[in-house]
Structure formats: structure tokens, C-alpha cells
Amino acid sequence: MKLRFYIALFVVAAFTCTAQQLPMLSNYFYKPFAYNPALAGDKDVTEVYASHRSMFSNFQGSPILSTVSVDGKLKSNKAYAGLYVANQSKGLFSNTNAFASYAYRANFTDEVYLKLGLSVGIFDQSVNYSKLAVQNYADPNLFVSNQRKTGVDGNAGFSFHASGLTIGFSVPQLFGSQLKYNDNVSTRSYYQQTQHFLGSLQYEIPINKEKEMFVTPYGLVRFVANAPLQYDGGINFNWKDKFWIGGAYKSDYAVGINAGVTLNRRLSVGYSYDYMIGNIASYAGTSHEIMLAFKFGKLKYRAGDDTLTSQDRKLMQLQKEIDELKKNGVKTADNSNKNNTNNNNSTNTQFQGKNAIKENGIYILTNKASDFTHSNGTPMAKGFYVVVESIFYKDYAEQEMKRYISFGFPDTDYMIDKTTKFHYIYVSFTTDRLDAMSKVQDVKDAGVPDVWIEALVD
Numbered sequence: 520m521k522l523r524f525y526i527a528l529f530v531v532a533a534f535t536c537t538a539q540q541l542p543m544l545s546n547y548f549y550k551p552f553a554y555n556p557a558l559a560g561d562k563d564v565t566e567v568y569a570s571h572r573s574m575f576s577n578f579q580g581s582p583i584l585s586t587v588s589v590d591g592k593l594k595s596n597k598a599y600a601g602l603y604v605a606n607q608s609k610g611l612f613s614n615t616n617a618f619a620s621y622a623y624r625a626n627f628t629d630e631v632y633l634k635l636g637l638s639v640g641i642f643d644q645s646v647n648y649s650k651l652a653v654q655n656y657a658d659p660n661l662f663v664s665n666q667r668k669t670g671v672d673g674n675a676g677f678s679f680h681a682s683g684l685t686i687g688f689s690v691p692q693l694f695g696s697q698l699k700y701n702d703n704v705s706t707r708s709y710y711q712q713t714q715h716f717l718g719s720l721q722y723e724i725p726i727n728k729e730k731e732m733f734v735t736p737y738g739l740v741r742f743v744a745n746a747p748l749q750y751d752g753g754i755n756f757n758w759k760d761k762f763w764i765g766g767a768y769k770s771d772y773a774v775g776i777n778a779g780v781t782l783n784r785r786l787s788v789g790y791s792y793d794y795m796i797g798n799i800a801s802y803a804g805t806s807h808e809i810m811l812a813f814k815f816g817k818l819k820y821r822a823g824d825d826t827l828t829s830q831d832r833k834l835m836q837l838q839k840e841i842d843e844l845k846k847n848g849v850k851t852a853d854n855s856n857k858n859n860t861n862n863n864n865s866t867n868t869q870f871q872g873k874n875a876i877k878e879n880g881i882y883i884l885t886n887k888a889s890d891f892t893h894s895n896g897t898p899m900a901k902g903f904y905v906v907v908e909s910i911f912y913k914d915y916a917e918q919e920m921k922r923y924i925s926f927g928f929p930d931t932d933y934m935i936d937k938t939t940k941f942h943y944i945y946v947s948f949t950t951d952r953l954d955a956m957s958k959v960q961d962v963k964d965a966g967v968p969d970v971w972i973e974a975l976v977d
Contacts, residue, residue, distance in 0.1 A: 545777060547739065556637055560591045568810065576803075585607075601620040717742075722735065750769075753767025774796060776791065932945060946962060
């Protein structure tokens, strides 16, 4: 009789008590979208993310959580979307969630903006009574079969961004759904989802902006009515697109460490480990989490990734200016100010003596198609070419072409000016002028600093 009482007490408590119901993730600093739909696409590229977490290994039926998500920016550059799927099992209970998310960005300035997010989806909650050990399986007070219920849920949130500072707030389990578990006669128990209130804060402190090295303190607070407050606080050192390492303190139960590496700017692998503290430390066992992420699409242009040395660029720029002056018969007094080692393009000199106009901040140069040849030696088609660099040496031009392709511009190629012998690297071609101007903006948004249009005509 005592056994039945304890089992009944356990099951009723599991179903009816108000407590923290959300899984606790260690790598949420990398993928905050897991808690807040407003942070979908926070890396400005499409990313697939997967994680697996195991907690309290010494407990039978301890929590195990697996997640898969994909999120990214939509074409409008102000809208974001994502899909998040998670499965958590603990003891008798198994829960699977699948949510689709949408977020919208409202800019105050380029570096200060607000994002609003909403996610809606389904959850599947099941209880496996075969895991119970009882004396009399014929007891009429027990469920005779496993129970499984499905419901609809949502999450709403916002995030505020300002020069490295990110403040977020979200309400998971927004609908507060209730699942009733019945036998053939009546409702025997129920599972009540409770609204959670999550606040997050992180701030990127630059150590070396040029190399993108940051120290990032962060915190997360979870609040549920009539349940203990949970909070995490940590700090990471992050050398972007290379590695990160850090530690965290977690609500009187654990101290965590985490580390990860990024390969080829696209593939990231991370691991976190929680060292238990407090009353459960001696018997809880280990808790750890692994993650894997892969970025798709256009990566942000970085001058630090250039394949040319600064000396190469100086020589190329000087040769380019000499050739331009010879061609156009133009003398300038400020050539020495145009030897920018970080950029092949000197806009003032480059566009002198040419049929150039500036429209909506974009330079459009008009030339004859017959004055250029394609990289394979064939004639150039008439139309509008979105150009990102002009380089004198062919081998350097081919290296840069490959680099832009790796950045997510698969149509990158180059054409050769028959007169100056310069190689013009372009990332896109179109026959429509407005489309070309739109593509220029897309390339600038991807981080390429100097872009212009070469309009080739008869």
C-alpha cells in the first residue's frame, strides 16, 4: 500500500505541480534562438544547429535533451525565420516540441535596433507507465496503458541591440496549455504548462576589433510563478570564427565550463561540462552538452581574410594609378593619399576620365562591351556587372575570385579591360539596372566595402 501511495504521489506531483518546465541549456549563449524567437537569424546567415545534453547521470531516468534548429535572414534584410525541434525525456515522461518562428527588425540606426519575434508550434507529451515498478498491475487505481497527448503552444519575445549590447525578453509556453489524461471513465490527471518569463543580457567588450576578439559577459534569468527563481551568469572569451572558451555559475547547483572551435568560418563544434555543487553534488553524477553548427550562404567579408599582402596591394595600387594617368592624361596632386593597403579600389582616381555617374550613392560606369573580354577570352555580354575589385595581376585576380566564391557569391567571375589590362572582379550580372542596384546593396550588406556597377553597352 505504501508503494502505491508513493507512486501515486510522484505521478500526481509530476503532472500538477508548478515548477520550471523548460530544459536548461548550457550553450544558449551560442544559440539564444532556442529561448527567444526574436533572436532568430542573429548571426545574419543561415545556420543549422544541433545539440545533445545529458544531466544528472547517476539518477535513473535522468533528463536527456536533443535539439535541432535552422534559422536565418530572409531576403528583405529586416525579416528572419527559424525552425526549432527538441525532444526531452526524463523518467516516465517524454516531450517533443516543434516550432516555426518569425522575427522582424526595426532599425533606429545601423547599430541600434529592435527585433520582435513570435513562434507557434505543437508539442507531444507522453507518459510511459511501463517504467513503473508496482506490486499489482491489476490495481484499478493505475492507468492500464501509456498516455500520449498533443497540444499547441507558442513563444513571444523581443530583443534590443545597441553596439554590442543585447537585451532579450521572452515568454515560452505562452498559451499555458493543459493536457488531460483519461481512462475510460473520467479524467485521472492532467499536465499543466505554465508560462515562463525569461530575461537575458549580454555585452560584447572588444579586446581587438580588427581581429574580432571579444570578452562577453552574459546572464539569463528564468521566472515562473510559485517556483524558485533560476539564474545563470557567465563570461566567455570569443575570437570570432576561430574559438571560444568560458565559464558560468548556475543557480546554486553547478559551475559550468565551455569551449568550442570554428573551422573554415562555417563549422562550429562546442562542448560544455557542469561541475555539480551544493547538496546534490555528491550523488548527482555528471552533466554535459555537445553542439554542432554549420553556416550556409554568404559570409561577411573580412579584410583579414585577404589573400594578398599589404605590399602586394601597394604595388598594385601604384601601378593602377600610373596606368590610369597615362590613359587619361590626368595629373593629380593627391595620389599618395590613395595607396590604401586594405583596399584595391581608389574611387576618386578609378572613376576619373570615365563616363561615370553616382545614383543613390552607387557609382555606375558606362563602357563599351567590346573594350572588355571575359576571363575565358570570349566577348562580354551587354548588361550590368556588380564589381567588387579591380586587380592588375591575373593570378591575384583568380585568387580573389575563388575567395569571393567561398564567401557565398557563387557567380563570381572577372573580365579584362583590353586597354589597361586590369581584371575587374564581379559577383553578379543582370540585364536590369534596378536589379543591379539592388544587388549592390545586398553585397554591401554582406560586408564588402566598395562596390560599383560596370554598365557595358554597344
